[in-house]
Amino acid sequence: MDEDAAATALSGRDGTPAKQRRTGGRSARVRVRVLEAAGALLLEAGYDALTVDAVAERAGVHRTTVYRRWGDVGRLLADLLDAAADDGWDPPDTGSLEGDLTALNEEVHTALAAGGPTLTTALIAAGFRSPAAAAALSRFWEDRYARCAVTVSRAVARGELAAPVDARALLVTATAPLYHELLLLRTGPDPGLPARAAAAAAAAARAGAFGGAARAAHP
């Protein structure tokens, strides 16, 4: 798996539509250019700098094209996230629950703490300003958590966990400390955090905290 694409996919860090879409028609190419411009402006200067006019200028398209297709900045951000979601991303498959959760958390850590502001953090900040962006972010994350459910079903299939397991609760427990530390507490990059948060969530899962009791044969 292309690591950079995966980090992008998980988090909308880059958020440009998948490459194959660039080969579409003129309308598809305009969408790519406009969404790339919106992402770049958001990352560089934040939500306050994000006007339809500024995006159109950056993308080199007429402003009426942007107004007609997206209407406002909130819908531009929503489309940016929808494009990022539509990328065929699959969660990491490392062979163990804790390994999968760690790899997932590494992607989240990269998206939130890549040595400065990222498109993910800019989009989250925008979510506090624009209800449309907030709703698109919720959809994006719910889709990601739904795709990650396979991580949990693989753990059940391997006998690491006993069904039923609340996959979403397990995944939120694994990833939430990263968002909390890096986005709200602003403790800065912590290379050990992805593995520690994954280990805690896996331990809770093995202890049956998410509905599936640990099988006796597993530690």
Add this chain to the structure above:
Amino acid sequence: MDEDAAATALSGRDGTPAKQRRTGGRSARVRVRVLEAAGALLLEAGYDALTVDAVAERAGVHRTTVYRRWGDVGRLLADLLDAAADDGWDPPDTGSLEGDLTALNEEVHTALAAGGPTLTTALIAAGFRSPAAAAALSRFWEDRYARCAVTVSRAVARGELAAPVDARALLVTATAPLYHELLLLRTGPDPGLPARAAAAAAAAARAGAFGGAARAAHP
């Protein structure tokens, strides 16, 4: 313990300085009025409506008083959080680790999901606009997590956990899912979430995920 005061204390939901400060001198009374006005404006209309002039008018004090003492909106918010922190709050003491974490999470849930926007969510949103507010929020939370360490040392003293335990990691694991669900994923109030997140963190702690292995006598 006064539940409302505790919820306030944990989260800055209300954020007005402690009552005894109202009996201070004229300067202290002005501070209370100005900070109450800032909190009310932030809650009602958000960060964009928060100007020094608007706060002064709401508080009924001269604008130069506010400019001289606080200088700008960021420092007003920082002082609001510092005042909220300085309230003698102690974490709940229910007699068990899981009970304590659940009670703590109930307070967080109330602060984040009290049937609409709260001062806590308004302050967090402001943190994405003002570096001073963000830094004050970090200080506020670090102080709260430090006070909550007693929750973990009581669990060790009762024999629920074996020392050493990384108290901060345990507390972040317990509380982070609430911030993630209610603030970022926006899944809405979930009365069962405080107990579920507390149970998962306690299970991980008993399994030794935060450095202390579970003692054999405990489940």
